[in-house]
Amino acid sequence: MRNRYAQIALTYTDRWSMRAWLILTAMLVAWLALTRQANFSERLPMLMLGGTACVFAATIVTSQVKEQIADPRSALTPGFRTPHLIVGGVLLTATTLGLASYIAWRSAHIEGGFGWPALRIWPPGYVAIVMISAAAMAWMGYLQSPPFIFCVMALGAVFVMPISEPLNWQTISGRAPVTACVMLALALASLIALWWRMALLNEEMREYHRLDSFSPNLKLSMTGDRFYRRSAAAEVGWFNEWLRGAGRIDRARNVLGASLMRRAAHWRLAISFARANPLFGALFGMMLLVMDYFGGLHEGKGEQGVLIAVPILIGLVVPMLIAGCTWPRRWYTLAQDALRPATRRQFLAEQGAAMGWELMSLWFWITVGALLPTIWYRPHWLLSATTLAMLALTAAEQVLLFAVFVWIARYRGTLFFTWTLTLLAVAAAGFLFVHEIGHADDRLRIPSPLVIAAVLVVALPVLVDAYRRWLRTDLD
Amino acid sequence: MTTANNSPIALAGVRKQYGAKAALDGVDLVIPAGSVVGLLGQNAAGKTTLIKTALGLIRPTNGEATIFGEPSWDLSAATKARIGYVPQVITLYPWMRIRQLIKYTASFYPRWNDGLVTKLLTTWDVGGEDKVGILSVGTLQKLAIVLALGHEPDLLVLDEPAASLDPGARRDFLRTLLEVAADGRRTVLFSTHITSDLERVADRVAILRAGKIAYDGALDDLKDSVKRLHITATAPLPVDLQIPGVVKSQVEGNEALISVRDVSPALIEQIRRNYAATVGVQDLNLEDIFLELHHHA
Numbered sequence: 220m221r222n223r224y225a226q227i228a229l230t231y232t233d234r235w236s237m238r239a240w241l242i243l244t245a246m247l248v249a250w251l252a253l254t255r256q257a258n259f260s261e262r263l264p265m266l267m268l269g270g271t272a273c274v275f276a277a278t279i280v281t282s283q284v285k286e287q288i289a290d291p292r293s294a295l296t297p298g299f300r301t302p303h304l305i306v307g308g309v310l311l312t313a314t315t316l317g318l319a320s321y322i323a324w325r326s327a328h329i330e331g332g333f334g335w336p337a338l339r340i341w342p343p344g345y346v347a348i349v350m351i352s353a354a355a356m357a358w359m360g361y362l363q364s365p366p367f368i369f370c371v372m373a374l375g376a377v378f379v380m381p382i383s384e385p386l387n388w389q390t391i392s393g394r395a396p397v398t399a400c401v402m403l404a405l406a407l408a409s410l411i412a413l414w415w416r417m418a419l420l421n422e423e424m425r426e427y428h429r430l431d432s433f434s435p436n437l438k439l440s441m442t443g444d445r446f447y448r449r450s451a452a453a454e455v456g457w458f459n460e461w462l463r464g465a466g467r468i469d470r471a472r473n474v475l476g477a478s479l480m481r482r483a484a485h486w487r488l489a490i491s492f493a494r495a496n497p498l499f500g501a502l503f504g505m506m507l508l509v510m511d512y513f514g515g516l517h518e519g520k521g522e523q524g525v526l527i528a529v530p531i532l533i534g535l536v537v538p539m540l541i542a543g544c545t546w547p548r549r550w551y552t553l554a555q556d557a558l559r560p561a562t563r564r565q566f567l568a569e570q571g572a573a574m575g576w577e578l579m580s581l582w583f584w585i586t587v588g589a590l591l592p593t594i595w596y597r598p599h600w601l602l603s604a605t606t607l608a609m610l611a612l613t614a615a616e617q618v619l620l621f622a623v624f625v626w627i628a629r630y631r632g633t634l635f636f637t638w639t640l641t642l643l644a645v646a647a648a649g650f651l652f653v654h655e656i657g658h659a660d661d662r663l664r665i666p667s668p669l670v671i672a673a674v675l676v677v678a679l680p681v682l683v684d685a686y687r688r689w690l691r692t693d694l695d
Numbered sequence: 696m697t698t699a700n701n702s703p704i705a706l707a708g709v710r711k712q713y714g715a716k717a718a719l720d721g722v723d724l725v726i727p728a729g730s731v732v733g734l735l736g737q738n739a740a741g742k743t744t745l746i747k748t749a750l751g752l753i754r755p756t757n758g759e760a761t762i763f764g765e766p767s768w769d770l771s772a773a774t775k776a777r778i779g780y781v782p783q784v785i786t787l788y789p790w791m792r793i794r795q796l797i798k799y800t801a802s803f804y805p806r807w808n809d810g811l812v813t814k815l816l817t818t819w820d821v822g823g824e825d826k827v828g829i830l831s832v833g834t835l836q837k838l839a840i841v842l843a844l845g846h847e848p849d850l851l852v853l854d855e856p857a858a859s860l861d862p863g864a865r866r867d868f869l870r871t872l873l874e875v876a877a878d879g880r881r882t883v884l885f886s887t888h889i890t891s892d893l894e895r896v897a898d899r900v901a902i903l904r905a906g907k908i909a910y911d912g913a914l915d916d917l918k919d920s921v922k923r924l925h926i927t928a929t930a931p932l933p934v935d936l937q938i939p940g941v942v943k944s945q946v947e948g949n950e951a952l953i954s955v956r957d958v959s960p961a962l963i964e965q966i967r968r969n970y971a972a973t974v975g976v977q978d979l980n981l982e983d984i985f986l987e988l989h990h991h992a
Contacts, residue, residue, distance in 0.1 A: 451789035451828035459790050460826075468795040473802045475772075489788050489799060551786035554752050559803040560776040563751075563769055695752040 223298075227306040230287070235639075236279050244272045244318065251325040262326050266340070269322035270349045276314035277353035280307055281360035281413070288420050289427050300418065308414055311357070319349040341393025343403065348390055350406035352378075357413055362426050369502065376506055464493035475560060482561070483572035490549055490573060496580045499541070500588025503533060511592040523663045526593045527606050528656055534586030535613040535652055536645045539620045542578050543641035546624070550631050557694040567689050575621055582617050586610070605665050609656060612666040612674070616648045619678035626685040629692045701764045703728055703850045703882040704749045709758035711744050718744040720906035721758070726899075729879040731872070733893035733914070734886040735985055736903035742886040743783055745903060746854050749884075750780060762850065776805055779848030781856050783886075785839045789828025793838060796827055797845065804846035815841045818867055832859045840868060844875065851875060853885040857892055865892065872896050890982040900981070902988060909988060914981070921984045922958040926951040928972035938966060943987050954979070954987040 231237045247269055284307035287293060293300045323342035355371045377383060389395035390402070420427060467488055474485045487493070511525065549570075557566055593600055600606055623644045627637060651674075657664040704726040711719040718741045726732050736742045747753040749760050751767030760767040765774050787796060793816075801807040816823065819837045830838065836859045843851060851872075857865045873896055875881050887893055893900065893914075900917055902910040910917060921942065926932065928949045936944055940956040955962070963974050979987065 451786075454789040455826040455828040463790050465791060465795060468791065468799050471799055471802050473804075475776075475803060475805050485802065489791075552788065554747070554782060555780065555787075557752060558750065558775055558778055558780050559800075560772040560805070561803075562772055565772070691754065693747075693753045695747045 223302055224306055227287075227303055228310065231280070231283055231310065234279065234283060236275075237283075240272065240276060240279060244276075244314075247272060248318075248321070251322060266322060266326055266345065270319065270345070270352070273315045273319045273322075273349045274352045274356050276318070277311060277357040278360040280311045280314060281357040282363075283307065284417060285361050285363075285420075288417050294421065304414060304418055311410070315350060315353040316346065319346045319353075339392055341391065341396075341399070344390040344393050344395070344399040347399040347402040347406070348387065350410075351402045354406040354409045354413075357410060361413055361417070364426070373506055376510060462492045462495045462498070464488075467493070479565075479568060479572055482565075482569045483576055486556075486569055486573040487576060489552075491577050491580075492545070496577075496584040497588075499537070499581065500584035500586075502588070503537070503585055504588035504591030507533075507589055507592050508595065511596070523600070523605070526597055527600060527603075527609065528653075528663055530589030530593060531586060531606070531609045531613055532649060532652060533589040534582055535616055536649050537585050538578055538581035538617065539624065539641060539645050539648075541581060542574070543624065543638050543645075546574060546628065547631075547637050554695050563690060567686060571625060571686065571689075574625070578617055578621050579614075582614070586613070605656075605663050608665045608668070608671070609652075609663075611668075612652060612655060612671050615671045615674040615678070616652065619674050619681070620644055620648055622678045622682035622685060626681055626688070629685065629689050701728075702726055702761075703763060704852075704884060705761045706745070706749060707759045709745075709748055709755045709760055711741075711748055711753060712756040717906050719748060719755070722903075722906070722908055724901055724908055724911055726882060726884055726901075728882055729876070730899045731876045731883040731897045732885070732899040732901055733897035734884060734901050734903060735888075735890070735893065735981075736886070737989055740903045741906045742903055743854055746852055746884070746886060750778065750852060776846065777849040779843035779846065779851040781836075781839045781843045781853040783854040783858075785835050787827045787835070787838070787842075789826070791827050792823065793821060793825050793827060794823035796838070797823070797842065800842050801845060806847065807845050808847050811847070812841055812845045815844065815871065819864055833861060833864065836860060837864060837868075840871075844871070849881055851881065851883045851885075853883070855886055855888065857887065857889060865889075869896050890980070890985060894981050902985065904989065917984060918979070918981065920957050921979055921987065922955060923977040923979055923983070923987070924951075924953045924955055924958070924963070924966070925975035925977065926953060926966060926970065926972045927975075928970045930971070932970060932972075938962070 232241075247265065251265065251269075284303060287303045287307075288300060293303070320342060323340055323345040326345075327340050327342060352375070355374065359368055359371050378387075386395065386398065390399045393399075416426075471485065471488060474482050477485070507530065557563075559566070561569065590601065593606075620641075624641055627640045627644075630636070651670075652666075655664070655666045655670055702725050704724070706722050706724045709719050709722040710717060720741075722741075722745060724745075734742050734745065744753060748755050749762065749767060751760065751762070751770055754768055762770060763774050763777065765771060770778075788799075791799065797812060801809075815821075815837075819834075819841075821834055821837055821841070825834075827835070827838070836856065840853070840856060843853070857868055860868055869892055872883060872885075876883050876896070883896075885893075885897075897914050899912065900910065900914045901908060926936075928951075931948050932946050932951050934946050936946055936951055936953065938944070938953060938955060939962065940958070942954040942956055944951060944953040958976065963976065966972060966974050
């Protein structure tokens with residue numbers, strides 16, 4: 220029998236996210252180990268990439284430990300919890316503190332050249348910034364709470380704002396040692412507090428629940444929670460009820476024989492977060508307003524890239540990422556819903572219409588929210604040909620993303636499978652957008668109508684094919 | 696008389712393959728209108744797959760499944776309005792209040808019996824203001840049954856409906872089921888492991904074994920046909936006792952305990968003569984029959 224600690228460590232290799240992380244990190248470490256000297260332009264991206272790897276490792280390791288601890292077995296099986304916490308703790312330390320220290324050590328002095336300045340990295344400073352980010356992400360992986368995730372995103376945005384830039388460079392280069400020490404101490408203390416919290420985790424604690432993790436199959440087979448009761452119980456709060464607009468159901472009317480769009484609207488009563496979409500828009504708007512204010516736009520330093528391209532790009536990528544996380548939950552009620560009076564064709568068309576409507580609503584509200592700074596600072600840019608053509612391109616891309624998602628969704632794979640493919644599709648759409656608008660001489664290009672039409676020409680057959688395939692897909 | 700063409704559920708040569716494993720292996724089953732059919736089978740015998748295939752949620756690899764004469768895979772809205780279904784794993788919208796979920800479900804159907812729904816909720820002590828996500832498994836099951844009955848379906852299909860109910864609720868549920876089936880117009884198919892429930896309400900039974908129908912017929916016929924014979928002979932009995940219709944045999948010296956299908960006075964007389972033995976006949980309840988059919992001790 221293998222050593223118990225080794226067995227626990229091997230459970231991490233079951234995660235595709237961890238496997239991908241290991242391959243990418245191994246490549247990074249090999250590059251760092253094999254290159255004795257590298258100039259600024261080569262080494263700086265590696266510092267950022269390495270820091271990102273540490274931060275993601277914190278999320279992956281913490282969510283795996285929680286997967287193992289938030290389970291009756293961890294309380295009832297003798298000698299279960301402590302080894303799992305120890306292995307998780309060791310892996311977290313190695314993949315964050317250890318990896319960040321190695322990266323900082325290998326990059327302590329970055330040569331200049333080709334016009335780039337030389338740079339001296341103070342390892343504790345770099346490690347402090349990585350660790351404070353990793354701690355935030357670890358807590359995010361543990362709490363799995365949308366409001367907390369948004370707070371972390373907002374704090375992260377402040378962190379990368381131009382106003383924070385001098386402090387970041389001072390910390391990294393060793394000119395603010397006290398700040399670095401305070402950040403490092405805070406990060407370590409919060410991680411210790413997190414592990415202590417997990418050591419005590421029990422059913423009475425609010426965070427004992429788990430939202431759908433990246434391995435729902437694992438959860439089903441191992442926890443015995445066939446009814447997703449913990450997950451379901453997490454959705455009964457007043458905020459969730461308000462977000463869903465539950466009161467509308469009290470006014471619902473009979474939809475037997477109603478039109479496609481009326482029935483799609485009826486399905487949205489059950490599957491959408493009615494009030495969340497404008498809320499997302501408002502939050503993005505406020506966040507960008509604050510960032511742009513501190514970025515100096517109020518002093519007339521704004522440019523088209525920040526006030527048009529970035530908001531529209533946010534409107535392009537964010538809706539599908541949100542939908543990609545929430546729509547897979549639809550599978551749980553699909554069988555019962557499929558038996559409501561409607562033919563298979565009607566049912567699938569209604570579901571598609573409801574989901575498409577939901578995505579367009581998300582796109583509309585997030586784009587409007589993200590354009591708030593434009594409305595505030597440069598309202599006359601809104602109706603420019605550039606802006607309108609970009610909006611047309613992103614609207615067409617939403618149709619393509621929706622078609623790709625619906626095509627993928629019929630496999631009804633794990634959340635990780637679905638979300639990863641969605642992420643790739645979104646990244647491709649983002650790349651197409653950035654490529655199409657270009658950026659030369661501080662001016663944006665107007666996306667070609669031909670490209671917009673081409674996106675639709677690709678999207679529509681994919682959508683039709685997805686619909687035909689869904690007609691042959693089991694709905695159990 | 697119900698024929699396969701218009702019977703509430705008809706499966707003809709239905710096979711469902713998952714990779715190398717056949718969950719259903721050529722199932723032929725016709726459920727007559729107005730009957731209450733209990734579907735029995737061991738774990739992984741294919742009960743849930745059979746139910747889902749019959750309802751058109753799963754597409755058969757081979758064969759044909761129909762409901763009221765329509766292909767299950769492509770049911771019309773009108774036929775779906777005649778079906779009530781309680782799945783084995785119940786997942787409802789957790790954030791809705793019970794009254795909201797009922798109203799939402801009702802909004803899809805041409806008719807809805809508010810009186811029956813209210814009566815059942817009251818009987819089972821299910822509060823309309825509670826949120827679905829915090830219900831116990833048993834209460835969730837009660838709610839799912841109420842939702843399946845609200846539109847007074849002609850065909851009610853339940854996959855282990857009473858598994859999580861307490862004895863009182865189970866008794867109420869069975870009484871409701873009998874009331875539903877009382878007018879002889881409605882058909883009920885339910886899978887269960889609780890054979891006493893099945894004996895109480897079912898008039899027919901279908902036994903599924905390794906993806907095949909091992910028995911399909913009237914419950915009383917099954918109980919009448921399968922008996923346990925206590926054979927006591929004057930000389931040691933052969934280990935491979937040759938008796939037609941034997942389901943399970945246990946031979947020790949002069950004595951044998953044998954479960955036999957299609958027992959008749961002629962068969963008993965033949966055993967007496969052939970082995971110079973006395974034969975005692977014992978009636979079996981459904982649980983015993985199920986165990987004998989599956990060769991359990």
